[in-house]
Amino acid sequence: MLSAKQEVTELLRRLPDDCTLEDIQYHLYVMEKLRKGREDIALGRGYLNSEAKQRLDRWLES
Incomplete structure (x- = not known):
């Protein structure tokens, strides 16, 4: 690493x-967002595409 x-x-x-x-600055911002996203996934804080779609559908219905 x-x-x-x-x-x-x-x-x-x-x-x-x-x-x-x-x-x-933009590239540094994107690099940091990707790093945090990978960290979240490694810690189980991510969603499968199907789960994200369900959450988004519920949010858009409101």
Whole structure:
């Protein structure tokens, strides 16, 4: 597992030289959301697609 600094370094290496600070912030935001999502799944805090659809259907009916 890479450290946060290593992950950011790798991200900066992959981004084009003309990217903006906003581009970097967006990519960091997405990386963090994916990390948290994977952590939630590993801890059993996720939903199967069928469960998510049922929850969404109930929410949209309200």
